[in-house]
Amino acid sequence: MNADSRTRLNQTPEWTALAKHHEELGEVGLRELFAADPGRGTGYTLRVGDLYIDYSKHLVTDETLRLLRELAAATDVFGLRDAMFRGEKINTTEHRAVLHTALRAPRDAVIEVDGENVVPAVHAVLDKMADFAERVRSGAWTGHTGKRIRNVVNVGIGGSDLGPAMAYEALRAYTDRDLTVRFVSNVDGADLHEAIRDLDPAETLFIIASKTFTTIETVTNATSARTWLLDALGDEAAVAKHFVALSTNAGKVAEFGIDTANMFEFWDWVGGRYSYDSAIGLSLMIAIGPDRFREMLDGFRIVDEHFRTAPAESNAPLLLGLLGVWYGNFFGAQSHAVLPYSHYLSKFTAYLQQLDMESNGKSVDRDGRPVEWQTGPVVWGTPGTNGQHAYYQLIHQGTKLIPADFIGFARPVAELSDELKAQHDLLMANFFAQTQALAFGKTPEEVRAEGVPEELVPHKTFRGGHPTTTILARELTPSVLGQLVALYEHKVFVQGAIWNIDSFDQWGVELGKVLAKRVEPALTEGAEVPGLDASTRALVRSYRELRGR
């Protein structure tokens, strides 16, 4: 369907039908839904690759799901999906194809952008990365003084940091434990300071990751890292052995002083937040090795193929996307929690924040008209069980509806001691208990039956009816991580397609960048910045006083 010929979402009959259905469903609770359908606990589930997805604890009936699928059909989600996989320029405001799926396509696939098959270039870069990663891992690639590389520092921000940092953490059990791998993103000098203060420059490799190679934080940190290295090694030639670049911009890489032979390329059809399975994953590949990295790509591909071919009734990204639309647009839910019960996934939700919020944090549609419906939710969360002792109170008994994803694994990682492995059942008992408590709560009658004094009954009652998705896999392997990330990538895609927004641009981050450039001279030199508002002018004055200027 042509975007600009599209009926406004909230004027479609499918939307109206959902609004009506929402009214009719009223306050129906999960207790009633489960009582009405004994097969719900197994029937409302999906298997995708290694992921078992239970969506039974959602405030939906067969009718809800049917109506949601009709909305997806009316908004031609699968049409846009096919256009994406074909390499059409569906990122309309930047006139770009959206082809992160090509990053994990098999060698013999043919995917064309402007008439050129991009798959051979994808594999050429993967092979070059594998060769380099092996040389670093084996010690064949040495630093300027001939010492072996023992430390890898990825310098990047946003998509050039969050993906590899998240995946490195997630797959720590698969990493070469003799290598120290760190990630520097913040322009706050403290970040770089803490990352390198105990490292030997002669043993340190900096990976400068930036799609554009113009991002001020990354260029500033990279420049400081080079100064640190050259202060120690005293020879400009050292840069060639201690700096590599991951970028689409060879000109800027060369200008910075990195030999483009030490550059690993990717392309403008890879969005930053969709890029960690491209060259941006080099630090991860060095840490886990090329074979594991390829296993991760295989995992991505399993879910890509599922999304591309599974019918609407059993298409997991479609379903998860639709459930988000259901709560955001018809229940008024503002946020979505992602709660992994795996310490290794401690950065997973932070990664998803960029993926989801930078993609779908939009308020005009593809034609530039203001949307009249909610778009992307606030995504948040941290690993269980920690969150249980912090903010779960609000999810259980607060006034907001917060749909949540619970992600857990049947097996702890192999290298834990037997005693630590035994803790896994306790972790997972909490995992299952929480979704049960959220769904079914505790009625006042049940509270009273425990002999609770009447004045405390309201306080100890759990309303229940809090929707959750449970995603369970056997263990957190590279492939399973790839599957999980692809699942969320495509879920975000589905929602953007329904809301008729461009999920692949990010103009909203520009204004702050421009203003920061304008304000900086006021801080450093006390320069008069024309057009500075009264509040900011006063704050800058205070800052300069406190800074001793």
Ligand code: F6P
């Ligand atoms: O400012 C936002 C952003 O453009 C993100 O989309 C991107 O991931 C990040 O900055 C870093 O950009 P780059 O990889 O070009 O340095």
